[in-house]
Amino acid sequence: MNAVMATIFSASFLFSVIRLTTPILLAALAALITDRAGVMNIGLEGIMLCSALAGVVASAAFHSAFLGLIFAIITGVVFGLIMAYSALNLKADIILVGIAINLMASGGTIFVLYSICGDKGNSTSLKSLTMPSINIPVIGNIPVLGSILSGHNLLTYIAFLSVFLIWLLLYKTPLGLRIRVVGENPNAAESVGINVRKIQYIVLIISGVLASIGGAYMSMGYMDKFSRDMVAGRGFIALAAEALGTGTPVGIMGSSLIFGAADALATNLQVLNIPVQFVQMIPYALTIVGLIVYSVMRNRKEKKIGISK
Amino acid sequence: MKNKQSYSSKTIENRFEIFRVIVAIGISLLVALLLIMFASKQPLNALKWFLAGPIMTMRNFGNVLELFIPLTFGGLSIAVMFQCNQFNMAAEGSFFLGGLGAAMIAVGVKMPSVIHAVVALLAGALFGVVLCLIPAILKVKWKANEVVSSLMLNYIALFFGSYILQYMLMDPDAGYIASHSFPKSARLAVIIPKTGVHMGIFIAIVMVVLTYLFLYRTKWGYAIRITGQNENFAKYSGIGVGSTIILSQIAGGALAGMGGATQVLGMYTRFSWVSLPGYGFDGIIISILAKNNPKFIPLAAFFLAYLRVGADIMSRRSDVAPEVVSIIQAIIVVLIAGKMFLDTYKHKMIVKNSQRQVKEEA
Numbered sequence: 001m002n003a004v005m006a007t008i009f010s011a012s013f014l015f016s017v018i019r020l021t022t023p024i025l026l027a028a029l030a031a032l033i034t035d036r037a038g039v040m041n042i043g044l045e046g047i048m049l050c051s052a053l054a055g056v057v058a059s060a061a062f063h064s065a066f067l068g069l070i071f072a073i074i075t076g077v078v079f080g081l082i083m084a085y086s087a088l089n090l091k092a093d094i095i096l097v098g099i100a101i102n103l104m105a106s107g108g109t110i111f112v113l114y115s116i117c118g119d120k121g122n123s124t125s126l127k128s129l130t131m132p133s134i135n136i137p138v139i140g141n142i143p144v145l146g147s148i149l150s151g152h153n154l155l156t157y158i159a160f161l162s163v164f165l166i167w168l169l170l171y172k173t174p175l176g177l178r179i180r181v182v183g184e185n186p187n188a189a190e191s192v193g194i195n196v197r198k199i200q201y202i203v204l205i206i207s208g209v210l211a212s213i214g215g216a217y218m219s220m221g222y223m224d225k226f227s228r229d230m231v232a233g234r235g236f237i238a239l240a241a242e243a244l245g246t247g248t249p250v251g252i253m254g255s256s257l258i259f260g261a262a263d264a265l266a267t268n269l270q271v272l273n274i275p276v277q278f279v280q281m282i283p284y285a286l287t288i289v290g291l292i293v294y295s296v297m298r299n300r301k302e303k304k305i306g307i308s309k
Numbered sequence: 310m311k312n313k314q315s316y317s318s319k320t321i322e323n324r325f326e327i328f329r330v331i332v333a334i335g336i337s338l339l340v341a342l343l344l345i346m347f348a349s350k351q352p353l354n355a356l357k358w359f360l361a362g363p364i365m366t367m368r369n370f371g372n373v374l375e376l377f378i379p380l381t382f383g384g385l386s387i388a389v390m391f392q393c394n395q396f397n398m399a400a401e402g403s404f405f406l407g408g409l410g411a412a413m414i415a416v417g418v419k420m421p422s423v424i425h426a427v428v429a430l431l432a433g434a435l436f437g438v439v440l441c442l443i444p445a446i447l448k449v450k451w452k453a454n455e456v457v458s459s460l461m462l463n464y465i466a467l468f469f470g471s472y473i474l475q476y477m478l479m480d481p482d483a484g485y486i487a488s489h490s491f492p493k494s495a496r497l498a499v500i501i502p503k504t505g506v507h508m509g510i511f512i513a514i515v516m517v518v519l520t521y522l523f524l525y526r527t528k529w530g531y532a533i534r535i536t537g538q539n540e541n542f543a544k545y546s547g548i549g550v551g552s553t554i555i556l557s558q559i560a561g562g563a564l565a566g567m568g569g570a571t572q573v574l575g576m577y578t579r580f581s582w583v584s585l586p587g588y589g590f591d592g593i594i595i596s597i598l599a600k601n602n603p604k605f606i607p608l609a610a611f612f613l614a615y616l617r618v619g620a621d622i623m624s625r626r627s628d629v630a631p632e633v634v635s636i637i638q639a640i641i642v643v644l645i646a647g648k649m650f651l652d653t654y655k656h657k658m659i660v661k662n663s664q665r666q667v668k669e670e671a
Contacts, residue, residue, distance in 0.1 A: 091645025107635020114630035277472035295451040
């Protein structure tokens, strides 16, 4: 047990928590922005996977990590548009559209990977690049704290910066107000002249951008190559993080950190004598517990203000 | 009043649905065609194997029928749950656990043949029920989103199964991660020689009929469909919505679990699944293709099995990866689920028909 405690309170563990929180946080913010406008984006997993591949392929093709990131983001935007068109114009159930995107992504990325690399497992044969790591000047020199907070991938800092940006967008801009109104009551929004479809298009695009950065982080930061199904359910965990974070950017940062810690714990506890399967279950089991806690809290609140059916 | 030229709007709508499905399939195949052209150095060769491969030899066609069995189960399972408007994805995990449960009975207990297989199938169904029940209970009791909880449960089911396999069922002499081999008494016999097509195909057909009767000829099925279409209406007409949701997930879980059991007992001699088999997710595609109606599930399952086997043959005979099918599937799902897809055209047809009717009556 002492070994466990020593692991958990080490600087390297906390460093890995932040590292593993990054993709979940980005995807959870992507889930938040659509959810606030009343659309549930469960295609995040697939969007992340596709952008992870797009980033690797483009960075190898153009010998530039930044162009790789740009192409990953374009991929995310394209998928956001596809989702928006299918759900808002063709009136397909958005959950089914999300499922379709996820199903397409796990096979489609393998198809593209095989067509380009002749390999179905990973992209080792491509000379892809990673986004740079950043040493923060002053904080980096502080003992312990510096080794936890400094030296992360650029995309990690972008993820935490996004928390602030999304907060700014949602609460301090006219667009954010419209997004929240559409999510609260689309009919009321329509009646005061807000174009609901346009707002939902916008949030799905923003969601695509955030999820694609998360995907690019997986293949160009967390790892230095693409491998099949590398997102491993993080897009789904993000949905739970969003729910548990009570729909605010800061809350979501907290819940994402919890899931990041669970993920890091799963990686670190594998050295111990517990069957590895139970350790691997931790993030997923915790997600279910979190979902229940969130639902119970929400129901209580609804009862209090009397809108419960 | 009515003659051959004019139909009721309802008939037009029904016919139009079939037309819409065909157009959706056509468009997706066209996209696949373009992708193959793009990815292959000999696209015509690849296409030949893709489209005609499955009917070229009896063995290949046998492969289609083999795949038809689990896909039918997957489709039925999802259809029952989707009819109740529950997007429970745990069918995937239930399929896996169903296979595991059947393997545990097959390896763990001695019984006379037939009975052994039946007990193993029921055990599989029970395992499936347990998993699919969890998201349903969370939904009914706390309104917890079933999509998220069921997706998480799939991972938990996988790790649980891999634990059981590694610590309880594993045969150290197998040479790979696999259970001890199943005794003959528990296995489902092959019915078409030189292929792997087994008794499970009959079980699947029987289940199609039973599921159809359950959904469309019993009061429970009626309650499920009404709850799925309009929960408030169901509530006001005195249907117990909570118990109906739970019932539909029990039925769905049982079908998925039994599907997993059938697959494991029919196709393999040992249990060796170390990842989720995917038939639960395939069930979503099939169910949407079949409009959630058990009547059309076998057709949709056959279609998808044909595509998969065709793609597989193509990948062995050419330079195209079989995963191209996943792109076809996604397009089909989106176009069929899209209520407005080709809607203006439908509208025009109905208007034209009504105008004609008015003219005839005048």
